[in-house]
Amino acid sequence: MNAIPTSVLDRLKNAVGPKGFIADPADMEPFLTEWRDLYRGVSPLILRPGTAAVVAEILKICNDTGTKVVPQGGNTSLCGGSVPFDGGDEIVLSLGRMNAVRSTDPLNDTITVEAGCVLEQVQNAADDIGRYFPLRIGSQGSCQIGGNLSTNAGGTAVLHYGNTRDLVLGLEVVLADGRIWDGLRGLRKDNTGYDLKQLFIGAEGTLGVITAAVLKLFPKPSDVQTAFVAVPNVGAAVSLLEVARQQSGDQVTAFEIIPRIGIDIVTRHIPDTVDPIADPHPWYLLIELSSGGTGGGLRATLEAILAAGLEAGLVRDATLAESGAQGEMFWRIRDGMSEAQKPEGGSIKHDISVPISRIAEFIERADAAVDAIVPGFRSIAFGHIGDGNVHYNPMQPADADKQAFLAKWHEVSTAVHEVTAELGGSISAEHGLGRLKRDEITRFKSPLEIELMRGLKQSFDPKGILNPGKVVASA
Numbered sequence: 441m442n443a444i445p446t447s448v449l450d451r452l453k454n455a456v457g458p459k460g461f462i463a464d465p466a467d468m469e470p471f472l473t474e475w476r477d478l479y480r481g482v483s484p485l486i487l488r489p490g491t492a493a494v495v496a497e498i499l500k501i502c503n504d505t506g507t508k509v510v511p512q513g514g515n516t517s518l519c520g521g522s523v524p525f526d527g528g529d530e531i532v533l534s535l536g537r538m539n540a541v542r543s544t545d546p547l548n549d550t551i552t553v554e555a556g557c558v559l560e561q562v563q564n565a566a567d568d569i570g571r572y573f574p575l576r577i578g579s580q581g582s583c584q585i586g587g588n589l590s591t592n593a594g595g596t597a598v599l600h601y602g603n604t605r606d607l608v609l610g611l612e613v614v615l616a617d618g619r620i621w622d623g624l625r626g627l628r629k630d631n632t633g634y635d636l637k638q639l640f641i642g643a644e645g646t647l648g649v650i651t652a653a654v655l656k657l658f659p660k661p662s663d664v665q666t667a668f669v670a671v672p673n674v675g676a677a678v679s680l681l682e683v684a685r686q687q688s689g690d691q692v693t694a695f696e697i698i699p700r701i702g703i704d705i706v707t708r709h710i711p712d713t714v715d716p717i718a719d720p721h722p723w724y725l726l727i728e729l730s731s732g733g734t735g736g737g738l739r740a741t742l743e744a745i746l747a748a749g750l751e752a753g754l755v756r757d758a759t760l761a762e763s764g765a766q767g768e769m770f771w772r773i774r775d776g777m778s779e780a781q782k783p784e785g786g787s788i789k790h791d792i793s794v795p796i797s798r799i800a801e802f803i804e805r806a807d808a809a810v811d812a813i814v815p816g817f818r819s820i821a822f823g824h825i826g827d828g829n830v831h832y833n834p835m836q837p838a839d840a841d842k843q844a845f846l847a848k849w850h851e852v853s854t855a856v857h858e859v860t861a862e863l864g865g866s867i868s869a870e871h872g873l874g875r876l877k878r879d880e881i882t883r884f885k886s887p888l889e890i891e892l893m894r895g896l897k898q899s900f901d902p903k904g905i906l907n908p909g910k911v912v913a914s915a
């Protein structure tokens with residue numbers, strides 16, 4: 441094992457003070473294991489700094505001594521980017537103690553928060569001043585803003601509000617050598633050269649450590665209408681999106697797809713969920729319209745959309761939420777999709793996007809390709825169809841051996857990603873690359889793109905101390 445010298449560890453401990461590190465193996469465990477349990481890392485030290493100045497001190501020591509650093513937020517990401525490798529020569533830099541809301545500016549519609557704020561805390565802080573922060577993802581109770589920024593998280597409201605990248609006006613970043621870049625500007629217009637903040641967003645901790653951000657706020661939705669809708673096929677779902685956007689004047693804030701088998705496994709494994717529609721159907725949509733206006737009337741709009749859908753053969757049946765509680769139950773079904781797969785055995789995860797117009801073709805072709813490798817597999821395709829992004833997670837046949845199925849991960853993924861590429865898609869729509877897709881991406885990006893990415897890495901982190909081996913392998 442490539443141990444970090446004790447003298448370096450002591451300097452790091454001194455920099456953070458006694459409350460700012462964890463070195464006890466049992467206490468370190470949650471920081472070393474990632475959410476899916478696919479990767480377990482080894483590290484001698486978890487650092488938990490309380491200020492950007494201390495982060496700067498840490499990185500200066502690490503850069504001087506060539507010590508590798510894995511930045512970590514809520515550790516909920518799904519590509520193995522947030523935990524160290526098993527060499528024992530990386531320290532984990534956890535931002536969780538930096539969780540202050542630094543300021544709010546209701547007139548500018550902005551909030552300035554530290555990287556370790558949990559997403560839900562930011563949503564609540566916006567709510568407290570009568571505003572709305574629209575990033576919504578299943579892990580919002582534990583993921584942190586720094587992690588959201590570093591993965592450019594997507595989620596269920598991208599259709600209307602954009603990805604995390606679209607919700608940021610400014611950043612504070614500690615660079616690899618310990619210098620602090622104060623880019624905490626709250627400007628909606630700023631064309632003064634390269635937009636540096638966008639380089640750190642989605643960089644998965646490989647270019648700098650984000651310590652704070654200025655985020656955009658929006659009017660609080662006052663009229664929110666939710667429907668659970670049965671549709672005959674994926675093509676009909678896509679056509680219904682067009683109808684819904686047109687008829688609502690672009691007030692569709694969520695448009696999520698769930699297959700029939702999704703309803704079966706969620707109602708089997710997730711408490712407080714029931715099938716919202718009496719008869720079974722092949723596919724379902726969770727549709728949400730929302731508006732910040734005071735006029736109301738969205739319910740009538742949603743009813744008109746569904747009536748038009750029924751008329752056109754795009755909708756088979758639908759239930760509108762009659763109460764907030766029923767709307768929450770619809771979302772529990774959608775949000776339970778990841779968790780409900782676990783007790784069903786192995787599933788091979790993909791996070792792909794294709795142009796929305798080609799999503800039905802993607803699912804059909806991917807199903808055929810996977811069935812040729814694992815006959816009888818169970819197709820689970822769900823998620824953000826409104827963004828052309830589905831989580832395509834082929835699940836093992838009910839009676840199959842889990843390990844034998846998972847042994848086909850590479851073969852299955854290769855086939856799915858080839859279909860994705862043929863349709864002009866992306867093999868990582870919202871989860872990033874981490875270590876899981878670091879090598880796979882080189883098959884889909886041109887050598888020129890990889891060269892440019894390596895050039896950026898070299899320029900921002902010449903000694904290669906920041907999350908090495910993630911996103912892009914060194915040349």
Ligand code: FAD
Pocket residue numbers: 475510511512513514515516517518521522535555576577578579582583584585586587588589590591592593594595596644645646648649650651778870871874907910
């Ligand atoms: P971490 O996992 O801790 O880190 C993610 C990456 O960012 C790592 O590479 C890490 O090194 C780096 N990093 C973390 N903090 C910093 C920082 N301050 N500075 C620099 N680098 C940093 N994702 C979606 O996009 N959409 C979804 O709908 C979605 N749903 C999910 C549902 C569930 C149940 C779960 C478990 C996950 C889901 N995710 C989703 C994935 C995950 O929650 C997101 O990727 C989230 O943005 C990660 O945030 P985190 O704080 O947990 O980051």
Ligand code: ZN
Pocket residue numbers: 594595823824831870
């Ligand atoms: Zn998702």
